[in-house]
Amino acid sequence: MxxxxxxxxxxxxxxxxxxxxxxxxxxxxxxxxxxxxxxxxxxxxxxxxxxxxxxxxxxxxxxxxxxxxxxxxxxxxxxxxxxxxxxxxxxxxxxxxxxxxxxxxxxxxxxxPLRSEESLIQTGGKVFTLGKYLKEENILIAKSQEEITPVKYDFPFLRPVPGRLSSPFGKKRVYDDGSVGWRHKGMDLASPIGTEIKAANTGTVALAEDMKAHGNTVVINHGGGVYSLYQHMQEIYVKKGIVVKKGDIIGTVGSTGISTGPHLHWQINVFKEPVNPGDFMTEF
Ligand SMILES: [Zn+2]
CATH class of the missing domain: 2.60.40.10 (Immunoglobulins)
Structure with a gap:
């Protein structure tokens, strides 16, 4: 029993x-x-x-x-x-x-700790003339990341353009206007003007705007609190609200806004916190 x-x-x-x-x-x-x-x-x-x-x-x-x-x-x-x-x-x-x-x-x-040396950025006075726009632009960019939607991404994320990593994530920066103390919130990928930029992952365009300091800017909402940002673009091919697939061309590389040469500033934010895009390039 x-x-x-x-x-x-x-x-x-x-x-x-x-x-x-x-x-x-x-x-x-x-x-x-x-x-x-x-x-x-x-x-x-x-x-x-x-x-x-x-x-x-x-x-x-x-x-x-x-x-x-x-x-x-x-x-x-x-x-x-x-x-x-x-x-x-x-x-x-x-x-x-x-x-x-x-x-x-x-x-x-x-x-x-992230190993990062300081670098002096020579903007040739662009920080003086365009720096005043940064505050309002940052508010707009932050506002575009308020929606928390279902996950649309999968790993790995794509590197949006080929080219040399000209400034890594987290690098400490000193500007030629004397402003110090902040760290690079994305990675800079140096590529010739006109190079096509791919969407790092699937998502909805949350912002597509011509900005004075950040230059032509695109923000993509990938869901789950993950957003990718693309700045200093030459041309923008997408509009707010459209759905893009991983690898879709969203525009081209430029040097618009406060920029010292042709490059893409690529940034990933998670719940508005800038994080290292390098952590998104592997399977999970
Ligand atoms: Zn940058």
Missing amino acids: RLKAVLLVSIFLLFAAPLYCAYVMLDTNTVKEGGVVKVKIGSKIPVKASEVEFMNKKYPVFFRRYDPVSREYGYISVVPVPLDAVGRKKMQIRYLPQKGSSVEKTEYINIR
């Missing part, structure tokens, strides 16, 4: 356990300042509510896809690590499966 009960319970567990089983996976536990940590939740049953808490901020987790092969629901959260963050930080991942009780998992993230 007793043996029968044990057997029944074992059989029940064998079949029931995989059904309710969910897991959390991080792409890394060691990241450089200004990078991102990608968090994946996989579950045999849908997950109702989930969030990631990191450095006193809460980030939503987004549905990504259902995999018919593994019969698994996949969820993702791309969590930004601010520039100038250092040390060991706690990350808490919480989720509530459709059946069962909520689960909390704790991970520790080691943040390492």
